[in-house]
Amino acid sequence: MTEARIIDSRGAACPGPITDLAKAYRNSKVGDLLEMWATDAGVKADAQAWAKKTGNEILEIRDDPDKIVIKIKINKR
């Protein structure tokens, strides 16, 4: 299993996390795993809409005490 690439968007307000995700997507290839860390609650809906639009897969959305964790698998690039 490939190790997930961490996108640390903690502290960034909307659209910071989506900016970081778009940047990471530019440098991704099919099969990559991305793990996004964010503190802005808007990121959940935005990441889901992003995954739907781009044809990629959200594996998990988890609320840790200090951050929101979103795991993404790149299926299309």
Add this chain to the structure above:
Amino acid sequence: MQKVLIIGGGGGGLILANHLDTKKFDITVVDKSEKHYYQPWFLYVAFKGSKRKIDRPIASLLKPGIKFVKDEITEINLDERKVYGNRKGVYTYDYIAIATGTSPDPDATPGLREIYNEYGDYHSNIENSMKLWKHVSAFKGGTIAIGQASPTVKCPPSLLEGAFLLEEHLREKGLKDKSRIIFFTPFPRAYSAEPMDYVVEPMVKERGIEVMPFFDTDTIDVQNREIKSIEGDTIKYDLPIIVPPHKGTKIKIIPEKVKDEDRFIKSDKFTMKIEGYENAFALGDCNNLPTSKTGVTAHLEAMAIANIIQGIPSQFTGRINCPFDTAYGKATFVIADYKNPVVPYPPTRVKHFMKMTMARIYWMTLKGTADPIFEYFFSYTNPVKLNKKYPLPK
């Protein structure tokens, strides 16, 4: 006397210089250009053909006792506290503030260079804005694609401001029925921050501006007049208005690790101190702070740095306050800080008047003579207060 060296004579650099005590500090501002431009006016040059004079000599914007040197800096060595210029040699310092802004990078997107050279844009410089007005004013109908070529650009409201002013122009010229405006954005919605999108989205719809969200420009096929996104969409255009990707400084900085992959300088989000250095700051658009790249952030960061250098504890709060022209004589402001989300602040005529007044008093702002006005304005528009007054409907 301690030496303060400021690289860049833009808004941040000049405000910092003018807020330091010349009796206690030996202050030098270095810039490769002799001129300072009021960049927010590029918008009105590009979409209204404004001929207003928006430049002043940098030297004329500095308080007496501050030195200005025209020089192109090639290398900054933070460990040795030495800075190298093309023309004047080596500079030394006790404190350094890097305030070099962003540089447009039209070569980062295949095909964009040709568009940039031919059509210009409304972010990069005055020449590009004049070039774009030539095309906008000569436009007789068809599809205009307007948007940003990458997620990182300065002044987030300016993208939609361009679309709004363009729509107003087409309507005034009687071309509205013969034209389509397609606004493309890498973000999930027309305005990236949701509360402001709530305010402007109905206006976008009402004016018939088509929005393509999640459109992160990949390549441009100039021959076939098509813009393609990483997400797999294509837009066909007759007139392309594309803001190029913005990157950080091209100056070599030692150690190199202080720059991120887009050349922005990694700095503390409260003190703007460059990671690992107590006496070096990166200020305004050239740093990597998790906030918008705008004049007001450069302004407030500069004020905080001036205090820190002079021994007064101070922090930047992440405050943004971006004027947002929604056309037809109205405007709003995008207001937030690190702790408080963007306010869904409705556009009004008074706010448009304030935006236009800001353009007039800008030169006073740089010198610090408008500080009392700003202090009053910033406390009046505190995001905590405003978010209570304008709650976002659930």
